[in-house]
Amino acid sequence: MSTTTPQTADAPDEALVRLAEAHGVATDFWDFTGAHRAVPAATIRAVLHALGVSAETDDAVAHALADVDDEPWRSALPASLVLRTGSSHELQVHVPDGTPVSVQVRTEDGWRFDLPQLDVWVDPRTVDGVRMGCATFRIPGDLPLGWHEVIAEVGGPDPRTERCALAVTPDRLPEPQLATGRGWGFMAQLYSVRSRSSWGVGDLADLAELTSLFGELGADFLLINPLHAAEPVGHMTPSPYLPVSRRFVNPLYVRPEDIRETAYLSGPQRALVEWAADEVRPAADDPGPIDRDAAWSAKRQALEVIYAAPRSRARQRALDAFRKEQGAGLEDFALWCALTEKYENSEWPDALQDVGSPAVFRARRELADRIDFYVWLQWVADDQLARAQAVAREAGMGLGVMHDLAVGVHPSGADAWSMRSIFAQGMGVGAPPDMYNQQGQNWSQPPWRPDALARTGYAPLRDMARTVLRHAGALRIDHILGLFRLWWIPDGASAADGTYVRYDHEAMVGVLLLEAHRAGAVVIGEDLGTVEPWVRGYLTERGVLGTSVLWFEKDEDGRPILPQEYRRLVLATVNTHDLPPTAGYLAEEHVDLRERLGLLTEPVPKVRLEARRERERMLERLEEQHLLPADPTERQIVEALHAYVVRTPSVLVGVSLTDAVGERRAQNQPGTDQEYPNWKLPLADGAERAVLVEDLPGSARLLSLVAAIRSELGEADRLA
Incomplete structure (x- = not known):
């Protein structure tokens, strides 16, 4: 009620x-x-x-x-236009009453044509003392997909030309193109999955090995945490969901030995690289928190040596082409990194706060070599990402690497600096209180201004999506509801004292679909939490898959819904990175942890009773589905839960790697900062012994879970 x-x-x-x-x-x-x-x-x-x-x-x-x-009457054209293919549009053009105007469209391939003016009467309006009229033109529905431009030529005594971006987007993305019509895959926090050759943190070489192994096991994808850029010097923020840039990659994930120039280093240079690796490689067997700062310090030493080595003409040409393709966004990001390095232990001068200032212009020249270094880092990361995706497809994966897109960026990061006018100042993004985070959440990220995005023709969203999708078969969008509305929290206020701000979801989703279409990628939206009923229907209409998490899918009585009641167009999983792995969840460790950290707003016995009832109801469902033997072990329950999800009609099923090896510790506890080692725990088994990439092919627990999933998938296909 x-x-x-x-x-x-x-x-x-x-x-x-x-x-x-x-x-x-x-x-x-x-x-x-x-x-x-x-x-x-x-x-x-x-x-x-x-x-x-x-x-x-x-x-x-x-x-x-x-x-x-x-x-709207102060400009001839709107700030921008994002239209669906196949639908015509009536464009209103505002000019001084009686002034002649003509309108053209220029497509991205250079083709130009005039728009027909329609016989539509709109009453004039006096704005700022000027009587303004409105002419209506028709944009046809058969324009090709792409980024085009509308050009208005205004005549009269004060002739001028106005322009606005026009994006023509897919009406709907196709469903995942998989051999059996359905697919399954693993989900992993890449930094946590280390090998004996990695530098204390999982990297892109490890990613390639994982996709190769999982492809051989029949998986269609590997969903990984956001690889977004972090601080280049000083302390590195552990959370992959609080990056300095969502467009560019954290070079922490680069494997130095896999850079081609490393093979041609002189003996002394090669020794410097090996000595740096020796500082951090022994950490691979340590199940304690990952030290990103130590790993990056060692890796950075090696990368400086490799960067200084000569490149062949072909390699330099490839670097130059990458730099040209990524354009001003890459240059600004690299400059921010160089400035952050220069002023590592001091405040930036005020003159450098504006990316367009003369002081910043001078800094581009003064720091040219360091800018080149940070551009080079992005290039080698891009090259290794391309390799990982190629290995995934060669191993038989239907989709390959599935990247994750964070909600926002660090308030003091590169994106917030280089695109300051796009972000709302004095605001943070978060979530209102809910049953799992009863104090609400403040993610300390500045939100995009909806009006500023429109004025730029959604270029920040376009460029970000295009870069992230370069080497991906799918993209998961964390909190996709942020394309519809975000919970804005004024600085200094509690998370509960915010409000929702709406975005032009038709434009935002359209831009993402256009870039996904061009990349041949699937889009999955994390649509958990409080969702307006129409939103999920809209995303389904556009071909964006939703997200279903077993523990959250309940009927009105709080019982788990039956498998056949799940949505079809979703990525269905047992758990999420914001919950403990399944073994820990079954043991109520999520209650223990929140009690220990003082995050509960309800009495502990009540919360514990609810968790116990939730577990009992789930076990009852599993028994109803004949998925549990008598007196099941923890492993058998975990496998039964995954089999339950496989029985749903969901087109994609995700399996957490932590569940596959018996890990019990949560990667993240929402509502905490220093109280818990969020985003720092390496992959380990139930006894907290480190599990390395080399251990996975022989993991009896992992292979047993895969066998259970494939058996259930085969049974589902047979019944279908």
Whole structure:
């Protein structure tokens, strides 16, 4: 039964509510308990301010409301257009009343044609003292997919040309093209899966080995954690979900020995590389927290040596081509890295805070060699990513590497610096309280401004997706609801004192689909949590797969839903990286951990009783499906849970590598920072012994789980 919270003294008035709604800012919402909650006026004003809208006084609100209606008439063309293929569009062009105007489309391959003007009457409007008219043109529905441009030639006494980006996107992505129509694969935190040859942290050479092994076992994909860039010097943020850039790669994952120039180093140079590796390789057998800083310090020493070695003309040409292709975004990222290195132990001068300042221009020249180094790092990482994906496909994987895209970026990182105008200042992104995080979450990431994205023609989203998808068969988007709305939290406020801000999901999803289509990749959206009912239907309509996690799929009585009740177009899994591995979850270690860390807002006995009831109900379901023997072992229960998921109609099934080796420790505990070693634990078995890449082919537990999955898949195919 839903309830409504009472109005407070800080409740927004009608005018503020209308202004907020006009800018996509929610003034109320339904929480996870079903209660209807009003957003305080102070939160609404802070969010509007971050969107560049003044709402501090009643007069400011009234002025801003009038501006909402006038703003579209101030430009001939909209900020940008994102359309679906096959659908025509009526484009309104605003010019001084009576002024002649013609409109063309220029496609990305250079083809130009005039748009026909329609006989549509729109009443003129006086804006800023000028009487403005509106001419309507038709954009045809048969434009090719791609990034095009609309050009308006405005005549009259003050002739001018205006332009806006036009993206024509797929109406729908096709379903995964797999031999049997369904596919399964592994999920792993790459940094945690080390080999005896890696440098204290799992890397791209290990990724290639994993895809080779898993492909041989019949897997179609390997989903890995985001490989986004982290700090180049100083302390490296452990969380792969708080990167300095979502577009570029963390060179921590580069394997130095696999860079071609390493083979041609002189003896002394080669010794420097080996000595650096010797500093961190022994850590592979240590089940304790991974030391990224030590691994990167050693690896960086070696990479500096290799970078200084000469490259052949062909290799240099390949590097130059990569640099040209990645363009200004790569140059800005490399410059940020060079500046971060230069000012490692001090504050940046104020003049360097603006990427377009004269001081930054001078820094590009002064730090040219260091910029070259950081560009080179991205190139060698890209080369090793390409190799990993090639190995995956050669091993028979239907999709290969499935990358993960984080929600946002570090507030002091490269993206936030180089694209400052795109980000809302004074805001963080997070989530309101829910049953698993009852205090809410603040991920400390600045959100993109919806209006700024439109003004850039969604170039930041396009460029990021294009780069991440270069060597991928699939892309998982963490918290895909962020393409629809994000929970904005004003700086200094608690996670519970935020509100939702809406985005143009039609444009955001369309841009991602266009880039995925061009890469031939599948898109999976992590659509867990509080989801408006229509959102999942919309994503399914566009061919974006959803996400189903066994422990979260329950009916109204709290019982696990039956396998046949799962959605078909999803990636279905038993667990997620924000929960302990299945062995730990069955043992209620998620309750123990949250109690120990003081994260529970309900009495511990109540939470523990609910966890026990959840486990019992799940075991009952497994028994109903005849998946459990009498007195099952932990391993047999884990296998039965995975068989249960395989019995669903879901087109993709994911298996956590931690479940396959018996690991019990959670990789991440939401709501914590220093209290728990988030994103630092290496892969280990149930006795906390390190499990290396070399150990996996002979792992009896892993092979048994794979056999159970393949047997169930074969039975499902037979019955189908």
